[in-house]
Amino acid sequence: MGESVKQVAGSFATEDELRAFYDAMLPRVFSYFSRRCGSTALAEDLTQETFLSAAREIRHGSVVDEPERWIFGLARHRLVDHFRAQEREGRRLRLAWQAEETTDRSAEARSLSREQTRAALDEVPPAQRLALTLRYLDGLTIPETATAIGRSVRATESLLVRGRQSFRRAYQEVPHDE
Amino acid sequence: MTNDFIQEALGLLEREDAAPRAEFTDSLRRRFLDESLGVAAPEPAPSRSAPPRMWLPVAAVAVLLAIVGAFLVVPKPPSASAVIAEAKANFGDLPPLRAVVEKIVPASQLKAEVGAPVPDDWRVVTSIDFQDDLTWRREVLKDIHDPFTPEGTTGSYTVSTESTQLFFDPVSGTAAVDPAPQWTPDQSRLNALMEVSPTFDQASPVIDSAIQGCQVIEGDSRLGRPASHLRCTVQGEVSQADVWIDGATGMVLSLTLPNGIRFEVLSLDEQPTFPAGTFSTDTADAPTTTGSSQVPQTGLEIGQTVPVWTLPLADGGQFDLASLRGRPTIVYVWATWCGLTCSGGDPANDPLVAVDQAFREHGEELGVVTLAWADQTKAVRGEIDARALSVPTVAVSDPAGTELPPTLWRSLQGVPALVVIDANGRLSGFYLGDLQGEDIRQVVDAVLGGNPLPDIGGKTQQQLPS
Numbered sequence: 001m002g003e004s005v006k007q008v009a010g011s012f013a014t015e016d017e018l019r020a021f022y023d024a025m026l027p028r029v030f031s032y033f034s035r036r037c038g039s040t041a042l043a044e045d046l047t048q049e050t051f052l053s054a055a056r057e058i059r060h061g062s063v064v065d066e067p068e069r070w071i072f073g074l075a076r077h078r079l080v081d082h083f084r085a086q087e088r089e090g091r092r093l094r095l096a097w098q099a100e101e102t103t104d105r106s107a108e109a110r111s112l113s114r115e116q117t118r119a120a121l122d123e124v125p126p127a128q129r130l131a132l133t134l135r136y137l138d139g140l141t142i143p144e145t146a147t148a149i150g151r152s153v154r155a156t157e158s159l160l161v162r163g164r165q166s167f168r169r170a171y172q173e174v175p176h177d178e
Numbered sequence: 179m180t181n182d183f184i185q186e187a188l189g190l191l192e193r194e195d196a197a198p199r200a201e202f203t204d205s206l207r208r209r210f211l212d213e214s215l216g217v218a219a220p221e222p223a224p225s226r227s228a229p230p231r232m233w234l235p236v237a238a239v240a241v242l243l244a245i246v247g248a249f250l251v252v253p254k255p256p257s258a259s260a261v262i263a264e265a266k267a268n269f270g271d272l273p274p275l276r277a278v279v280e281k282i283v284p285a286s287q288l289k290a291e292v293g294a295p296v297p298d299d300w301r302v303v304t305s306i307d308f309q310d311d312l313t314w315r316r317e318v319l320k321d322i323h324d325p326f327t328p329e330g331t332t333g334s335y336t337v338s339t340e341s342t343q344l345f346f347d348p349v350s351g352t353a354a355v356d357p358a359p360q361w362t363p364d365q366s367r368l369n370a371l372m373e374v375s376p377t378f379d380q381a382s383p384v385i386d387s388a389i390q391g392c393q394v395i396e397g398d399s400r401l402g403r404p405a406s407h408l409r410c411t412v413q414g415e416v417s418q419a420d421v422w423i424d425g426a427t428g429m430v431l432s433l434t435l436p437n438g439i440r441f442e443v444l445s446l447d448e449q450p451t452f453p454a455g456t457f458s459t460d461t462a463d464a465p466t467t468t469g470s471s472q473v474p475q476t477g478l479e480i481g482q483t484v485p486v487w488t489l490p491l492a493d494g495g496q497f498d499l500a501s502l503r504g505r506p507t508i509v510y511v512w513a514t515w516c517g518l519t520c521s522g523g524d525p526a527n528d529p530l531v532a533v534d535q536a537f538r539e540h541g542e543e544l545g546v547v548t549l550a551w552a553d554q555t556k557a558v559r560g561e562i563d564a565r566a567l568s569v570p571t572v573a574v575s576d577p578a579g580t581e582l583p584p585t586l587w588r589s590l591q592g593v594p595a596l597v598v599i600d601a602n603g604r605l606s607g608f609y610l611g612d613l614q615g616e617d618i619r620q621v622v623d624a625v626l627g628g629n630p631l632p633d634i635g636g637k638t639q640q641q642l643p644s
Contacts, residue, residue, distance in 0.1 A: 022210050052209065137188050
């Protein structure tokens, strides 16, 4: 069985190699999503989609020269798809926000900066959040970010400007311990 | 707070520890290995009622293929870019070219794209005329307006590279010619339309990023021309894309994506007859629109009189732009299908609400109107009601802009946009691209205060020199 893998996936000579690749990459891909989405369930879903699409490509004979870059490329596509879907839902969500204006901000004011960042980021609209994530977490350049999200450089710059504004605003509104 | 702050704050997330659950890791490992190796039962939820006999031949074929695969030496498939590069190497001086391209989008896909009910097979037939180099052709290909017509299913255009644009609507049988010179593609518009591009080079990331690798299969001519027939793996899809690439031009002649979207070049005329003056200027220096500092020329320059129009209001009646003469005026151009780009995404900073506020608070001294572009009146009314807007809103249903004076249509080019007109009816400013409520308020303040229009940071201000 391991033999046949060689024919369909250039860089995976045996099933063991494929398994090793999975074991090395799974926690990292999961962390990638978990840090960007903040939800374990969502991170699991996106991780699963990533590895299953990877499996389909392997089975269909994609030549993978740099497996690590490749799997993270697939992961990034899933992330982009996810935020796009969220954006499409946005209009309906917006109406929901208008209906219930108050969010309970007084809850816990345990002021770990990471928690504030997470909470603030969750407030940023999906398209802006995606741009911020790719630019500042994935470390893409602006043109690379533009390509990833399928927008022009100028539209992406604009999205980043708005994203930063939204993030700052949200960050200031998140409860702090001074 | 600076960008460093954002970098630092987001960097905190990168140091967050998160480990997947063991049972998740184990079950996914099994599925990943099974599906990679093509072993049985890749389906997550096998159909309860599927007749077992139907599965046998499929499984047998899969096993057979796996066995055969173990002994075959499969050559490394050429990448799509290698095939295109080879086709491009055949280029000499490019003759004029006319391509008629058809795009077919299944209703399910289109619903996902626009979030609105659409007709069943949505078809676009586009006729494109080219002259000059490949880059220019590609740019023009990208610049074809995707004539999504909510109330019709077909639209057709002829776009020439210079000097003349001819818009043709086969539904009404009408055509509009706009002979104003100096038209160049505009990046923000290209961006929205990129998906229509029947080339799949870097110019078309929507297609390019999805296609992973291609294998040449049998077939060597299409439309009577030498062509390569490819099967390409598409990311995240089990089935493959079917692609034909023209051997002489590198253009994609046909592309069928697994999601059902299909591009088809219906005809390719290398020696088309163009009306006199179609290519009246040298296009050799045509900009490629890759830079971010390019200021696109539009049909209407600052200081020129904005043509007036009378259009139907979304809630009934007509609106005459001329009625606003004597007051400075803002026209906010948007569309319901434009989604968050037009509505700002943030309810507190919604540009439509800001425009409405300007109307309610300054309607005496400032003319305010919004124009919903290529939109369905019903959908527009929905948005108006959702926000309880009182500002007059006209709905232009035809994306080809035949309801608007051609020069105005050319100036608009995309949504969202904000057109600023002075009290004498002359264009005083033009913003194209995402605008937030606060941006609208800035512009309104400047207009009311008689101050120069603001240069809105990070946004495109297309204020042409007078």
